[in-house]
Amino acid sequence: MLWDIDHTLVSVRQLSGEIYGEVFREVTGHPLERLADMAGRTDRAIMADTLRLHGLEPTAEIMARFARMLAEAFSVRQEDIRARGRVLPGARAALRALADQSDVIQSVLTGNMKEIALYKLAAFELAPFMDFDIGSYGLDDAERPPLVKLAQQRAARKYGETFDAATTVLIGDTPNDVRAGHEGGSRVVAVATGASDEAALRAAGAELVLPDLTDTDAVVQVVLTISDS
Numbered sequence: 001m002l003w004d005i006d007h008t009l010v011s012v013r014q015l016s017g018e019i020y021g022e023v024f025r026e027v028t029g030h031p032l033e034r035l036a037d038m039a040g041r042t043d044r045a046i047m048a049d050t051l052r053l054h055g056l057e058p059t060a061e062i063m064a065r066f067a068r069m070l071a072e073a074f075s076v077r078q079e080d081i082r083a084r085g086r087v088l089p090g091a092r093a094a095l096r097a098l099a100d101q102s103d104v105i106q107s108v109l110t111g112n113m114k115e116i117a118l119y120k121l122a123a124f125e126l127a128p129f130m131d132f133d134i135g136s137y138g139l140d141d142a143e144r145p146p147l148v149k150l151a152q153q154r155a156a157r158k159y160g161e162t163f164d165a166a167t168t169v170l171i172g173d174t175p176n177d178v179r180a181g182h183e184g185g186s187r188v189v190a191v192a193t194g195a196s197d198e199a200a201l202r203a204a205g206a207e208l209v210l211p212d213l214t215d216t217d218a219v220v221q222v223v224l225t226i227s228d229s
């Protein structure tokens with residue numbers, strides 16, 4: 001089970017954009033005028049595109065510095081994340097219910113770099129549900145689909161089993177998540193708790209679209225059914 005984080009499990013509202021802005025200024029010496037589109041995209045792609053939007057070349061050096069300072073900024077903003085963000089309805093109960101299933105392993109497939117994924121989930125005490133070793137993250141690749149294989153390979157190494165499209169379910173809130181799952185090799189459950197409505201997620205081809213995560217039994221059943229079929 002691979003969870004997207006933003007707008008699927010938690011929402012931190014404008015905070016991510018604000019922190020990006022502060023760090024951008026520190027890294028480049030320029031004010032942030034435009035932030036690249038963030039929805040369903042990876043930190044690697046967002047950082048590189050944002051630099052390019054300001055006429056700056058995303059060299060390995062500047063990208064590494066950007067990433068290091070972003071992680072640092074999120075680590076010192078734990079209180080802010082808690083105060084201004086929230087766990088989405090049903091998310092905690094769904095994670096807990098799936099944690100009770102002995103044959104389900106939960107991790108994240110997120111555009112967030114690993115440290116930020118950890119900080120966001122830890123701020124709301126959701127981190128213990130996740131095996132972060134086998135997740136895949138926003139610095140692993142600029143594109144999202146390859147992240148699925150990567151998570152499956154990490155899981156196979158750790159658990160000694162094969163993970164493929166028949167045994168992997170990805171859950172996310174954007175058409176990018178749906179595409180990542182299908183191109184990368186998983187089934188997809190989509191939740192309409194982000195910017196995309198149910199019709200858009202259905203059109204993107206998600207196996208199942210839920211309005212949110214509040215129906216715990218439905219979430220558990222669908223994960224078990226999808227991964228059994």
Ligand SMILES: [Mg+2]
Pocket residue numbers: 004005006007008040172173174194
């Ligand atoms: Mg998301």
